[in-house]
Every structure is written in C-alpha cells, then in structure tokens.
Amino acid sequence: QVQLQYSGPGLVKPSETLSLTCTISGGSVNFNNYYWTWIRQPPGKGLEWIGYIYYSGSTTYSPSLKSRVTISIDTSKNQFSLRLSSVTAADTAVYYCASGSVDAFDIGGPGTMVIVSS
C-alpha cells in the first residue's frame, strides 16, 4: 500500500512561496494511471482541492489557485511537490497529499499544518 510522508516548513512569511514535498513509499510516482493530488483545509473549515499531477506529468489546478500553484514530480526521488506563491494568511491550512484516481484518493497521513505569518 502506498504511503506518503510530508516535508516542508510549517511557517511561511506573507508574500513568500510555500513549498511542500510528499515522498512516496510502497509505490512509484510512475504508477500507471495514478494521480498525485494536493488538498488543503483551513482551520475549522472544509476541504479545498488544490490540484493534481498525473503520472505522465500533466497537471490540473483549481481555477481559484491556478495563477499561484505548481505541482511537480521528481521521479529520481519518488516525490511530488507543491509550490504556492505569494501566500497570505488565507493560505494557512492543513495541507494533505493524496494518491489514487482523479476523483477518489487515499490521503496520506495526518497532513501538515502550514501557517502564514510574519
């Protein structure tokens, strides 16, 4: 079973870029037909889909975040990453990475909390 482990800073300053990485174990980022997804959840609020990268490398992003988001794959490290630029306090959230199909996925671990604050 695929397991996902997060890495990245838990505190980011406003206007800077949030960067998170999800390292895959028990599987490969090149798994056929796998989607690697990022989701977030602001404190006390619901889930928000950020976007995904297909195993082939193609990406799709949330329209509301598209101008600031980049999701990428590093096959040599068996990882996929999220970059969110020009962050504000509204980007404070628990960030989750997930694996599976485009519409249904297993979310890795407890997520990682990212606070945007100076």
Place this chain on the structure above:
Amino acid sequence: QSALTQPASVSGSPGQSITISCTGTTSDVGRYKYVSWYQQHPGKAPKLLIYEVSNRPSGVSNRFSGSKSGNTASLTISGLQAEDEADYYCSSYTTTSTLAFGGGTKLTVL
C-alpha cells in the same frame, strides 16, 4: 462558497439510518459517475468511504452506501454507531477536469 451543497449538520440515534445529500449541477454530479464521499474525524485526515457514486473501498463497512439521482448524490449510513460521528464530505469530478468538494456535513450521533 463550495461548489457542491451539503447540509451543515445531520443527527440520528444509534441504530437509525441517516442520509446526507450532496447537490451539484449538470456540470459535475449530474454528468459523471465520479462522485466520492469522505469521512473525517476530528484531528484526522479524511478517509475515502465511497467512490464512483456507490462503490466501497476494501475495508469500509457495508453500513455505508451511496447513490445518485440527477444532480444530487446521497450517502446513507445505516445502523448508526457512535463511531460514525464525524464530518462527511462529498466530491465530484467536473467538466473542467477539476474536482469540487461539498462544504461538509457534521454528523451527530445522539
């Protein structure tokens, strides 16, 4: 504002059945079979309960079932148990190749 509409809260007594609705449009729920449901306990990551409207992943209790009619999908939990108290989210694939979530429903077991 979430793309999919769910009731903010539902409640039921142990042993009863409850249904949570998820209303979208012809651009998402009404168009595709790709509707999923997630369960989230406080402080935990969401867990996939239902995919493709009515399919359960291995290990999910058969007390959880899903259905869809038109633009509305539904999650039914039968034989309600105290451990079912959680937040529930629906999601749907959309015509723009993105995914939309519902706002979430808090289930209280009385």
